[in-house]
Amino acid sequence: MTAPPAPRRDLAAEPEVARLCDAVKSAAAEGRVLLPRGGATRDGALGPFSGEPLALAAYAGIVRHTPTELVVTARAGTPLLELVETLAAAGQRLPFEPPLPAREATLGGAVALGTSGPARAYRAALRDALLGVTLIDGTGTVCRFGGEVMKNVAGFDVSRLMAGSYGELGAMLEISLRLEPLPEWSQTQALACTLPEALARMPALAARAGALSGLAWLDGWLLARFEGSAVEVELDAKAAGGETLLPEDAATRWARLREGPLSAKGDGALWCLSMPNDAPALELPDANWALDWGGARRWVRSTADPGAVAAMLAPHGGHGLRLSPSVVRTPQPAALRALEQRVRQAMDPSGVFAHGATPGEGP
Ligand SMILES: Cc1cc2nc3c(=O)[nH]c(=O)nc-3n(C[C@H](O)[C@H](O)[C@H](O)COP(=O)(O)OP(=O)(O)OC[C@H]3O[C@@H](n4cnc5c(N)ncnc54)[C@H](O)[C@@H]3O)c2cc1C
Structure with a gap:
């Protein structure tokens, strides 16, 4: 009704x-x-x-x-x-x-x-x-x-x-x-792999799994979360392979990804980058990475300056937000900036x- x-x-x-x-x-x-x-x-x-x-x-x-x-x-x-x-x-x-x-x-x-x-x-x-x-x-x-x-x-x-x-x-x-x-069931599969290996595996996982609700790479693990009916989740999780995480362990890792997986403290600057998920692994000096959204959101701590980050993103059509030590974003395209001004x-x-x-x- x-x-x-x-x-x-x-x-x-x-x-x-x-x-x-x-x-x-x-x-x-x-x-x-x-x-x-x-x-x-x-x-x-x-x-x-x-x-x-x-x-x-x-x-x-x-x-x-x-x-x-x-x-x-x-x-x-x-x-x-x-x-x-x-x-x-x-x-x-x-x-x-x-x-x-x-x-x-x-x-x-x-x-x-x-x-x-x-x-x-x-x-x-x-x-x-x-x-x-x-x-x-x-x-x-x-x-x-x-x-x-x-x-x-x-x-x-x-x-x-x-x-x-x-x-x-x-x-x-x-x-x-x-x-x-709320889903009936949630399960996370974890596979140990490098960042480039994770990027290579992610498209196939995303394409076939209807119950997928998270696809990330954190601390050397590819994480695939499935949510929905128990039957659907079990089928997709089995096809993904890897090991099944205990629910508390999985919840802790996804909460980290939700809140920002890399510490705001430490050497260099903390960036959150948005880009096409099929962009390759990117190179930055002294970089520590975490991936979310199947590779479309990339967290990185690096000593690279904002100009170097913008230049690295430019060929892929991405943009970045530096979160620490102070908040800065990579330059917007002129057309977008003009549109934003008109809306304001x-x-x-x-x-x-x-x-x-x-x-x-x-x-
Ligand atoms: C760059 C960045 C840094 C962050 N740093 C921290 C941090 O250091 N600690 C932390 O706990 N969380 C942090 N967060 C997360 C953020 O605090 C949360 O997303 C939270 O939900 C914001 O809610 P708030 O009520 O505290 O917003 P506020 O801090 O009060 O406001 C955040 C922004 O929202 C606008 N805003 C708030 N309410 C309204 C409204 N009713 N109408 C219109 N605009 C509104 C403000 O003008 C401001 O631009 C950060 C997020 C970003 C993007």
């Missing part, structure tokens, strides 16, 4: 939302810059910011969870962990397996950073799970994009732009997401949210 449609709610009439809208309007009028802020778990990594904090963590709570429809709407300040635990109690989960760095981390922060875990390549990216977003734009107006159910998302969906917007397109108030059921202009004409938290470009 389908749930009745959610009644339309006028968020602008809520006193807390009206206060936030007024704060944005007066900042726009006075030429001040605001930084939407959730749990502020990223401040240490990026700061200092140029804007005054616009606190959204108190605007929290699950507004509507309809298990039969596999959808949830929650306020942006809802702690991500609380949402994940509530969904798990109902036998459901977020399909994009977000990092869960600290109890204070919020849903709004996760969407603004656009971060997805190992399941991204085989289930859904955070962006693809977004059904709708209600936000305050740079004029202080409450805008609603997309919807709260799966059927009504058609055409170009502005809500998806909020994934990875770093709080520079507006302050999110409510977020609607599609969900998936449309959503925030006076630059209220131009606080510069988006990672700056390297040389």
Whole structure:
């Protein structure tokens, strides 16, 4: 039986939302810059910011969870962990397996950073799970994009732009997401091999396994995770070969891949690279690697400078984000940069949210 449609709610009439809208309007009028802020778990990594904090963590709570429809709407300040635990109690989960760095981390922060875990390549990216977003734009107006159910998302969906917007397109108030059921069974196969051997084996594993939900290389092991019905998982795991990890061991390794598998401390810089998964093994000085998403996400710690990383990625069409010692991204193509500017202009004409938290470009 389908749930009745959610009644339309006028968020602008809520006193807390009206206060936030007024704060944005007066900042726009006075030429001040605001930084939407959730749990502020990223401040240490990026700061200092140029804007005054616009606190959204108190605007929290699950507004509507309809298990039969596999959808949830929650306020942006809802702690991500609380949402994940509530969904798990109902036998459901977020399909994009977000990092869960600290109890204070919020849903709004996760969407603004656009971060997805190992399941991204085989289930859904955070962006693809977004059904709708209600936000305050740079004029202080409450805008609603997309919807709260799966059927009504058609055409170009502005809500998806909020994934990875770093709080520079507006302050999110409510977020609607599609969900998936928790799998009946999960099993991880591990095969000892080198990085080039892992890259050579990954395409065949990805092509034949319907239950695949993670394909990585960590500490000299190729890891293939299968999730679904026990029968399907057993078939795919058997075909993959290797040894079966104990559930706790597997959970620890996938949690590392989800949160960032290489330590932020140590010599050189820590990078997260996105590239076509069929790109070959890449060479960087003094490099320590970990692979995720079947080779499409590559974590590396290396003494190479940002220019060398950008030059290495260029032939493959990839891009990189340096996470430490400070946050830098490899240069964007000019066309993409121009498009980004036009979107910013449309959503925030006076630059209220131009606080510069988006990672700056390297040389
Ligand atoms: C480069 C990088 C470094 C990281 N470093 C750390 C770290 O050192 N420690 C750690 O625990 N985790 C870290 N993380 C993970 C991150 O903290 C989590 O993904 C978390 O979910 C962010 O939630 P938050 O509420 O703390 O966001 P915040 O830190 O409050 O904000 C993060 C970004 O999201 C925007 N934002 C937040 N809420 C909203 C909203 N409602 N509307 C619009 N924009 C919003 C902010 O403007 C900011 O740009 C890092 C992630 C990245 C990409």
